Amino acid sequence: MVQHNGLRKMTLADTVAVHSIDKTVTIGPWSEKLYQDCIAVGYECWVVVANKNVVGFGIMSVGANEAHILNIGIIPQHQRKGHGQKMLQHLLTQAKTQGVEKVFLEVRPSNTPARELYKKFNFVEIGIRKDYYPPDENGVGREDGISLALSL
Numbered sequence: 001m002v003q004h005n006g007l008r009k010m011t012l013a014d015t016v017a018v019h020s021i022d023k024t025v026t027i028g029p030w031s032e033k034l035y036q037d038c039i040a041v042g043y044e045c046w047v048v049v050a051n052k053n054v055v056g057f058g059i060m061s062v063g064a065n066e067a068h069i070l071n072i073g074i075i076p077q078h079q080r081k082g083h084g085q086k087m088l089q090h091l092l093t094q095a096k097t098q099g100v101e102k103v104f105l106e107v108r109p110s111n112t113p114a115r116e117l118y119k120k121f122n123f124v125e126i127g128i129r130k131d132y133y134p135p136d137e138n139g140v141g142r143e144d145g146i147s148l149a150l151s152l
Helices: 013-027 032-040 083-097 112-120
Strands: 005-009 042-052 053-063 066-074 102-107 124-133 143-151
Touching: 005 053, 013 032, 013 042, 013 066, 032 042, 042 083, 053 083, 066 083, 066 112, 083 102, 083 112, 102 112, 102 124
Parallel strands: 066 102
Antiparallel strands: 005 042, 042 053, 053 066, 102 143, 124 143
C-alpha cells in the first residue's frame, strides 16, 4: 500500500526501514527479526509515512485489559513535527477500542523529549527499573527505566 502521509499498519517490508530508524535513535536497537516477530504475533505495529517514506514507528502489545507501549521511534529529521504525538495518540486510541484500562511503558531518564510527551498525555511515574536499558556498543550508558502508566 503506497501512502504519502499519515499512519498505517506496519508490513514485513517495512521492517528494514523501521530497524534502520531504530538504529539511528536508540542505544541497543531491536533486531529486524524482532520487528517481524511483533507483526507475526499480532502486536499493534504501525508506521509513520511522510512523502512515501517510513519516518517513524510504534509497537504496542495488548492483553488482559492492559497495553504495553514497547517502542516508538521517529527519524531525527522528522522529530519535533508532531509525528511522535500522532503515533502515541493512535496507539492509545487502538488500546481504548480493545478495552484496555491501563497502558504502561518505560522511558530513559535521559530522554527528555519523550518524557515531556508522556507527561503531556498524563502518564504518571509508577516506579524505576534498575539498569533496564542496555549500554551502548562501548559498554557505556546503562540506564534505569522509568516505568509510567496511564489509566484510560
